[in-house]
Amino acid sequence: MLDKMIDEITRTGTSVETMRLRRQIRLSNQVGLFGAVATVPYQLFYLVYDIGYFLPVFVFNLLFIAVYLSGLLLNRSGRHGYARNLVLINACTQIFVVTYFIGAGAGVQLFYFAIGTILALIIRQDYARSLAVLLGLVSVLYLFCHFRFAQGTTPIPSPWGELAYGVSAVFAVMLAGGYSYLFRVAIDAAETRLVESNRALEKLSTTDPLTGLANRRRLDQFLRKEWARTTRREHALSVLMCDVDSFKLFNDIYGHQAGDECLRRIGTLLDEILQRPSDFAARYGGEEFVVVLPQTGEEGARYMAEQIRAAVETLAIPHPESGVASVVTLSVGVSTLAPEQSPLSSQLLAQADAALYQAKAGGRNRVVFLNIDAPDNY
Numbered sequence: 001m002l003d004k005m006i007d008e009i010t011r012t013g014t015s016v017e018t019m020r021l022r023r024q025i026r027l028s029n030q031v032g033l034f035g036a037v038a039t040v041p042y043q044l045f046y047l048v049y050d051i052g053y054f055l056p057v058f059v060f061n062l063l064f065i066a067v068y069l070s071g072l073l074l075n076r077s078g079r080h081g082y083a084r085n086l087v088l089i090n091a092c093t094q095i096f097v098v099t100y101f102i103g104a105g106a107g108v109q110l111f112y113f114a115i116g117t118i119l120a121l122i123i124r125q126d127y128a129r130s131l132a133v134l135l136g137l138v139s140v141l142y143l144f145c146h147f148r149f150a151q152g153t154t155p156i157p158s159p160w161g162e163l164a165y166g167v168s169a170v171f172a173v174m175l176a177g178g179y180s181y182l183f184r185v186a187i188d189a190a191e192t193r194l195v196e197s198n199r200a201l202e203k204l205s206t207t208d209p210l211t212g213l214a215n216r217r218r219l220d221q222f223l224r225k226e227w228a229r230t231t232r233r234e235h236a237l238s239v240l241m242c243d244v245d246s247f248k249l250f251n252d253i254y255g256h257q258a259g260d261e262c263l264r265r266i267g268t269l270l271d272e273i274l275q276r277p278s279d280f281a282a283r284y285g286g287e288e289f290v291v292v293l294p295q296t297g298e299e300g301a302r303y304m305a306e307q308i309r310a311a312v313e314t315l316a317i318p319h320p321e322s323g324v325a326s327v328v329t330l331s332v333g334v335s336t337l338a339p340e341q342s343p344l345s346s347q348l349l350a351q352a353d354a355a356l357y358q359a360k361a362g363g364r365n366r367v368v369f370l371n372i373d374a375p376d377n378y
């Protein structure tokens, strides 16, 4: 409940474009809110202990609280730079004025350390020199308060002074640590977002948008990797090159959208048929698909090719004018790289393509296998 309220308040004015500005606004809201709230216990003490004695510092503090809160209003009205400067100057002045009145023994000057941390988080990265100057100024203020206002004009007597020092020390440490923590949370969140968006981009750049299968780029990567593994571990590697028969005619008759749907269904089918986690299907381009079967020799590859060809026929997508069958059919060219061979990975694709060419020439809706050793078969 309180969390939500604080969150709501510190979000004031953060509906801006850039993350960096949003962080800065939030931070100045947090400082403003904390400054106002942290002043309250001191005010209560003055009221209860001796308001007549502490009246000047009490009145000043009321003013400081009002300025902190007006920082929130400035952020709300879009004047973020003013809000940030106002809140920071207010905090520095308050520490100075309060120490002047009640003395350094209450430890209020310790908050300058927290201000240093906040400055480092709130000042833009490209203003590093300004940050160094400001940190120097804050240090001077701290030293001045510490040595010049030792007694104060209305010093807090023992044991209240020691108690106030303890409270100030705890608050100052918590404030500095708390902001570093918030910053870390923001960095972690940004890193997670970056990793996720990189992953999404990577997936996008290697996926065919129509079928959701891998695209040619991913196929090349996969094939290179598998080819290296095959030659190293002495496994066979097979490639099936699949091409929809008379697809131009299908598009001409049923329209491009129906053509897209047909390709989508074949893509889903390939995905379903390939059971082994190492098997891989990609859309090669147009109406061509490539299936890579690692650790699969000629026999297995022929079997899988036949399975795929038959499954496309079973989809029963009407195409009576194809000249091959009454439904959409697929021609498949198969080639296998045996363990003892070491040609280029591209040769395997070229050989499967040559096999596909033969399947087309042989009447379509069929599987043709070409051995990689037999380039004469082209």
Ligand SMILES: Nc1nc2c(ncn2[C@@H]2O[C@H](COP(=O)(O)OP(=O)(O)OP(=O)(O)O)[C@@H](O)[C@H]2O)c(=O)[nH]1
Pocket: 210, 243, 244, 245, 246, 247, 248, 249, 251, 255, 256, 257, 258, 259, 260, 263, 285, 286, 287, 360, 364
């Ligand atoms: N709907 C649709 N059609 C596509 C897509 N990509 C390629 N095509 C079409 O696929 C057809 C391929 O035609 P061709 O290469 O002549 O092959 P075909 O008509 O299937 O003939 P064969 O392969 O010899 O059986 C062309 O008309 C392309 O426009 C796509 O993403 N969607």
